[in-house]
Amino acid sequence: FQLESNAGAQEQEARGRGGRRLEQDGEAGAGEAGDGQAGDAAAPERFAERRNLEDLWLSAFPIGTEWGNIDKIKEFNWNFQNLEKALEEGGELYGKTVYLFANTEPQQLHVNGEQKMVFVPTVVAVDCPCAPSDKVGINYVQRAYEEILPMRAMKMSWVPYVPLEDRLSRIEGLKTKIFTLHCSQRRSALKHLKTERVKKFDYCMPYYMSLISPEEDHDTTVDIIYPLEPPIVCPFDWEMDNYEEFTDDLVKAEELPEDEKENFKAKEARKEAIDNMDPEKKKAFENIKFHKFYPVNALDAPDLSIQKADYINRYYMKAHKWS
Template identity: 70%
Template sequence: MARPRGKKRTAAQAAADESSKPEAVAAESSKHKAAVKEPAVRGRDKRVKAEAEDFPEKRNLEDLWLSAFPVGTEWENIDKIKEFNWNFQNLEKALEQGGVLYGKTVYVFASTESQRLDVNGESKIVLIPVVVAVDCPFPPSDKIGITSVQREKKEIVPMKAMKMAWVPYVPLKDRLRRIDSLKTKIFTLGCTQRRCVLKHLDIERVKKFDYCLPYYMPLNPPDEKYDTVVDIIYPLEPPIVCDFDWDLDDYECFADDLVEEEVLPEDEKEKFKMFVKERVRERKIELKQAKEARKKAIDDMDPKKKEAFENIKFYKFYPVKTPDTPDLSNVKAKFINRYYRDAHYLM
């Protein structure tokens, strides 16, 4: 019987049989992975490079000014601070190597000033963020003042009563380190009051935040020219809001002028005079008590702390000029507030 003849394999069949061998499969798989991997790596490198160009590296102290709560700014206006891309590189440079505050212990607080400025050819009210750096090895104060022309009484309360405190600031390069290993010399005045809770608070409590001012008691008494002026809010509809200087103003003439201006009714004149005299009496008592409290505080003060307060320095920073922000050169002022008075250095 004739033996069956084997069928000839085609080239395609031979290639298929060869590729089915384990060695061939492994080799083919390696080639495929290499072919896929190489363009993926190149694509990722391009993407990372593009992202780096879109998001430049942040400066080490770039968010320092934002870390300080803008004390005394109305809650509904806080977001207006971000209307412009403000830049405080002058503050950053002052704290970096070679700067006037480098290596020193500083306490930083922020506030805002409303000014009418030219914005792209249009006159506009702008809320300008301002930062004050206090050069002192000790906190300048643990209290907050609550005051405004709308409030008859001025209060000095502990910071914690308004949920405020001096908080250590951690520069960007140190934020991955253990907290207990940090030795920062920069502290910002922070506030832990959450805005979402405000709607559950009474109006008087919410308004207190609007009237807050960083408090400071200087070793030397303030300029006496401020000590003879009293704020008057006489309860009428609308209320009479004015200042009375008991050294310069006469009670009778002062009331007559208001009557002539039709601000004060004639039949309220005597009541108004008595009201002003009572406010002056209260103010004189406040000044006497403040003088005694200052003297006692200085007498009881630790010698090292007293020496530090004698050499304390205030630096007031405005944002630097950039193409994205309005010109502030004509609105800069050394005045900080009624407690800190004027800054030693305007930056």
């Protein structure tokens, strides 16, 4: 799942493949006129059978999956030809800039005649001309606490994916429109990290700040509801009211606890960030699309006659299309 760590092996593999192709080209005439020995010699060549985007899904880090369960994903030879076809010529995502990250969904599946908990990988392809975000969200379930961090704080980043047929090209001259989520955290170093730091990876998910959809009411006055006991419901005008004065008045009236001011501040900051967003980026986000892919059935993988869900996570919410 770490593209960076596999780059050397992939380059070596590609060079070997290129050398063998040159040998085959040079011996083609002899093979046609000979007794079939050249054809037999070429039989071990298997690289031509590999699909151009076959390892794409493996290049996308399965964010939010516990480190101890990542190896379980590779127990089966999962097949994502539906994702590959979508990105190839004639596919819905062909020629578009896409950003991919992986997740896992635990499912009870039939494996060798018995029920087994299987970590089914899914891949989300974000159709957007710019990166959907450079942040991740850490959601501590037990504490009901959320933390938004830069990707680099969790050693994550978007990296270009190089299809198999392009791995003989010089990287600096390569133009790719496919990017995958990469994590450079070495698993061997986890034992040296504090438990809380390791747990952050378990609770991590890609962050995305969605825009207000055009279908929503554009009235600037909204009802702010605080889930207290009893609940507080009060009208707030985004254009006319000042959030500091608004919250101070509620605190003075003892209707709003002091620590709830920060939650309101976060909502105001989100709206301000959207208002100040670069017009080109805002336009890109208005047309952004999420595609969620499950593996397709394969002979050496469990039967995937399962209920497929469009839900991605609390930030991306639902996929526009899923298969």
